[in-house]
């Protein structure tokens with residue numbers, strides 16, 4: 001039984017080594033919130049909120065997350081003891097959506113639980129894989145820089161390449177990539193940059209032998225994703241559109257996608273993500289783990305989740321040094337030849353790097369039960 005005594009929120013200012021450009025804008029500053037949850041027995045669980053400062057990828061921002069956590073979710077966590085982290089999502093049901101706020105706290109409870117049980121987080125979740133294959137996600141770039149980056153990524157061992165696209169640049173960039181790398185496992189992510197008017201353009205991408213096209217249409221449009229999937233042979237992968245088990249059930253009924261990109265933060269936490277994993281397995285829908293340009297704590301949690309057996313395509317979660325001069329955890333997460341080993345240490349398996357935390361700390365708030 002976990003009786004939560006104290007929750008600390010550390011607002012931190014991080015900056016990406018290289019800006020990440022998508023169809024919706026450029027991310028350079030990557031502020032974040034680190035969460036520490038302590039129970040009455042002195043165990044500490046770590047979490048991280050991965051919302052962005054702008055509401056472009058989802059409607060949440062770091063500011064709305066702080067508000068929702070402080071005013072609504074933390075009081076709910078303080079209310080009663082928790083037997084298992086699966087209860088947290090259920091307790092948060094009265095609060096609508098706000099999945100990134102929920103996932104941030106739920107992740108810390110999972111770490112706390114795993115530490116109490118002396119299990120690695122991966123084991124606590126039910127993970128079986130020892131290693132995760134990693135692909136690289138490359139932001140929008142001019143053709144020569146893109147080709148150079150792909151060359152470098154292949155030398156580093158990444159198992160597939162995902163590039164961002166937006167209307168108008170598709171053929172120039174994809175033709176150039178296919179000319180240089182005809183057999184490269186390649187996919188594209190549009191972050192909803194297309195509409196029903198663009199079906200012909202999207203159909204014309206079939207010729208590039210893409211593994212999938214991620215989130216071509218709006219996040220709330222399962223209907224036209226289904227219409228599009230009827231017209232194109234490239235499998236559609238949904239990211240932003242799948243925010244719950246229910247969304248996935250509807251998407252499966254409607255045949256809106258053939259692949260799912262799963263991120264625990266987008267669906268309200270690890271427990272919901274597990275259910276989505278199980279449903280994908282049951283329906284034999286291809287599944288892989290997404291990335292959120294997250295720092296080490298959320299990255300470690302995501303990797304533990306992606307050790308579940310049905311995650312079968314390379315994940316977006318690369319090693320710490322792709323993103324940061326210094327990550328906030330010790331040791332940093334290392335990718336070797338396109339593979340990250342799942343930590344077998346207790347809990348998330350990584351410690352907060354206190355020296356780095358001091359350097360990047362903007363504001364600290366403590367809540368007592």
Ligand SMILES: O=C(O)CCC(=O)C1=CC=C[C@@H](O)[C@@H]1C(=O)O
Nearest residue numbers: 022057137239291292293294316
């Ligand atoms: O974490 C990474 O390496 C990048 C993953 C990535 O492509 C994304 C991260 C965050 C928001 C999105 O723009 C995007 C995605 O849509 O998957």
Ligand SMILES: [Mg+2]
Nearest residue numbers: 189214215239
């Ligand atoms: Mg995406």
